[in-house]
Amino acid sequence: MIAVAGAGAFGTALAISLASNGPVTLWARDAAASARMRERRETAYLPGVTLPAGIDITAEMAAVALADTVLLAMPAQTIRGFLEANRDALDGKALVACCKGIDLATLTGAASTIGAILPGATPAILTGPSFAADIARGLPTALTIACADEGAGHRLQRDLTTGNLRLYRTTDTLGAELGGALKNVIAIASGACIGKGYGASARAALMTRGFAEMQRLAAHLGADPATLMGLSGFGDLTLTCTSDLSRNYRFGLALGRGEAFDAGATVEGVRTAEAVAHLARREGVDMPITTLVAEVVGGRIEVAAGLGQLLSRPLKEE
Numbered sequence: 001m002i003a004v005a006g007a008g009a010f011g012t013a014l015a016i017s018l019a020s021n022g023p024v025t026l027w028a029r030d031a032a033a034s035a036r037m038r039e040r041r042e043t044a045y046l047p048g049v050t051l052p053a054g055i056d057i058t059a060e061m062a063a064v065a066l067a068d069t070v071l072l073a074m075p076a077q078t079i080r081g082f083l084e085a086n087r088d089a090l091d092g093k094a095l096v097a098c099c100k101g102i103d104l105a106t107l108t109g110a111a112s113t114i115g116a117i118l119p120g121a122t123p124a125i126l127t128g129p130s131f132a133a134d135i136a137r138g139l140p141t142a143l144t145i146a147c148a149d150e151g152a153g154h155r156l157q158r159d160l161t162t163g164n165l166r167l168y169r170t171t172d173t174l175g176a177e178l179g180g181a182l183k184n185v186i187a188i189a190s191g192a193c194i195g196k197g198y199g200a201s202a203r204a205a206l207m208t209r210g211f212a213e214m215q216r217l218a219a220h221l222g223a224d225p226a227t228l229m230g231l232s233g234f235g236d237l238t239l240t241c242t243s244d245l246s247r248n249y250r251f252g253l254a255l256g257r258g259e260a261f262d263a264g265a266t267v268e269g270v271r272t273a274e275a276v277a278h279l280a281r282r283e284g285v286d287m288p289i290t291t292l293v294a295e296v297v298g299g300r301i302e303v304a305a306g307l308g309q310l311l312s313r314p315l316k317e318e
């Protein structure tokens, strides 16, 4: 039995896709929102999409406790608190983190966070190029399922593959969680680049050098370089840095244009930029683009001055 915890855009989209395989429980933390979704079979997160009958929408954690696999589809900064608050319901299960960010307090990704809080659980990561709006409409994509336990990884790959989601398997949870988190920061930089009017050539250069620093940090921390080259790294970076459907990219666009952005939107790259800037400094890894994004979103430097700093760095080998 599968449950999805978090009934925002992504959790609901995943539940819709999984419901084509069998019954799914979708847990929303807000009881009133849960009741509304159950009654109307729709959500403001996915306009125009009807929730299939196979999704059981609930605000009861007891319903989640019945599942053997729980997908965690909430913002990265909330995962730790959620796990701590629901230890009894979640321990011993396969917990598949679907968030893309680094925890600001611990500077770790979700698989490490799960392992630290619930030693009896099996941590896994589901990540890769996948806009909720696409998945909810049944459009196809391919994702990475990462689980250090090979047997559990095979089971998750089988159980979470659907008619529109093709899953590739790896045991490298570190590489998978880093790819998904780090690309959001580069997506903000890409949006700011376009918003400022620097053009597509500059964006391609930023994406490429951004990818170089993603790979540098991942290799330093012990991830498999091949993971970064796959769906969770290169694949998602490409999508998020080039599409208006990405909130991180659109947030960057607004920054570049000097416009305000929806304060309630989930823009993972903001806090992850700050977390990764700390991590890079602590580990002695050179990450100039991520560090500048942290400075820009923290309001300590303007986009134009940031680009000036990048261009005036000492010349080096590629």
Ligand SMILES: NC(=O)C1=CN([C@@H]2O[C@H](COP(=O)(O)OP(=O)(O)OC[C@H]3O[C@@H](n4cnc5c(N)ncnc54)[C@H](O)[C@@H]3O)[C@@H](O)[C@H]2O)C=CC1
Binding pocket: 006, 007, 008, 009, 010, 011, 029, 045, 073, 074, 075, 076, 078, 081, 082, 098, 099, 100, 101, 130, 131, 132, 133, 265, 266, 268
């Ligand atoms: N929307 C998308 O296209 C995709 C999103 N993701 C990732 O999924 C994660 C969630 O994003 P979205 O669903 O898009 O965000 P969202 O803003 O649409 O929804 C967030 C959901 O998390 C819930 N939530 C917030 N704080 C919580 C807490 N403390 N405890 C429990 N639940 C809490 C909210 O009530 C809401 O239902 C993010 O890490 C994002 O990077 C990954 C792939 C695609």
Ligand SMILES: O=C(CO)COP(=O)(O)O
Binding pocket: 100, 128, 129, 130, 131, 184, 187, 236, 239, 240, 245, 246, 247, 248, 249, 266, 267, 268
């Ligand atoms: O991760 C995503 C697509 O794979 C979603 O990107 P945003 O969070 O920037 O909207």
